[in-house]
Amino acid sequence: MQLSMFFQHLANAISLGSLYSLVAIGYTMVYGILRLINFAHGDLLMLAAYIVYYGRGMFHLPWVPSILLAILLTAAIGIIVERSAYRPLRDSPRTTILISAIGVSFLVENLGLVLFGGRPQPFPLPVFFDSGSAQEIGGVRIENVTFAIPVVTLVLLYVLLHIVHRTKTGMAMRAVAKDFDTARLMGIDVNRIVATTFAIGSALAAVGGIMWGMKFPQINPLMGMMPGMKCFIAAVFGGIGNIQGAVIGGFILGVAEIMIVAFLPSISGYRDAFAFVILIGTLLLRPTGLIGEKVAEKV
């Protein structure tokens, strides 16, 4: 394989990896606070993409407002999902709330089919990200969107870590994640903190969905399923509950997926199966994930 070819793949790998990381963070944050896998998380990707699609196509909004609208609406939907489907079940056994999450996922997907129709739609692209626009660096041709995704991810990651480690809200999130009951008894309004967590996770999923649409510019109501699954796997692989773990897990998963397709084209048909092999391997060999810690069951 030519060196330039390799770098081409590497650029793609980094791009896909950071996309996975962004979405995996949402899974891991919610799990950290509620010990819940929010299976509806992937479907938020799809909703955000459709909001941009309609914002551009139907309401002729400029790019910046339609993206902001998609992020805000998706964050609001995340809060509504928590409020209506998870909060009433907070004291129920964990399996109950997990099933509720699967239910929300099916609901959103099928609502999408009814409202948006099953036929894939072309995702609108800003001129800067048009499929022709690319940069050539030392013989390696990198599309603008491939380059933009890791940059956006890094910026958002920086903001997120700042919120979690340097603000009072972030401190309250960590306190709630460590000990729900004690945090309440220290005067923290846990409902507000949980809502904030869902809003942040959903906003990140929205950005992920919009960038997904720009990278693979065809959207359909089930487009969130596979990325959702893979990012969930990335979060488990990295060590669920841990933000750094989700980033590393997403990154490794994305890079590995691209590299397998690049180096072993004969098995490229199994690229989606690869993530599940990682999931099974993680659960068998190291259930706490790469940098997850052993968590004592809450008493």
Add this chain to the structure above:
Amino acid sequence: MILDIRGMKMQFGGLVAVNDFNLSLEHGELVGLIGPNGAGKTTVFNVITGVYAPTEGAITLEGRDITGMRPDLVTRLGIARTFQNIRLFSRMSVMENILVSLHWRLKSGVFDALTQNGKYRAEEASMQSRAMDLLARVNLDGVADSPAGSLPYGSQRRLEICRALATEPKLLLLDEPAAGMNPAESIELMKFIGRIREEFGLTILLIEHQMRVVMGISERIVVLDHGVIISRGTPREVSRDPRVIEAYLGVEKHA
């Protein structure tokens, strides 16, 4: 009167954990709540702080009904507590543990924090100095940046009390603060509790398993056994009450 509990009953399914519990606390009092293991002492705390809503009865704080109110709101009205088994945020620093309790008083939000505006920085600075001040008063200012989980046991106890004080309580509930301590440490801790009571003008309700630990500092003692109050009065009266001796030691059988 600061706290008034009337006819409180707490039932879990078929199990009555506490029944017909009446207690009122006057401002500035230190009352001991004692009883054998499983008597229902911690359940009383959980009901007062809103962790459980009582099956029957009413709880008022300074004349205000707080029965079944959410724990964070109860805390904001001025009741703070510690736990029988230490429940610090062990991976956060000592300082952060205190800041968490100050958190709900803040006005600035995430937006202010991200833009680092003047309002945020002023509030942040005052919170830091307030937390440092509190830590100094319990002699923990030297370890402010250490992880809470790395402190020796006795210091963790003091930190937990300090974290409760940071919510600016009127009423402090201490759940077996001397658990796991030897007699000398227990005496030291009781002196510490007496001191913060004076300094912060607190009313204290103190759970203790061993009677002699609370004898010295409690004005009144309430004895709970199998969820029912079996005796109340001054430490002297209670320690001579045959029902109390029976509850702790069992009945002597005469052949």
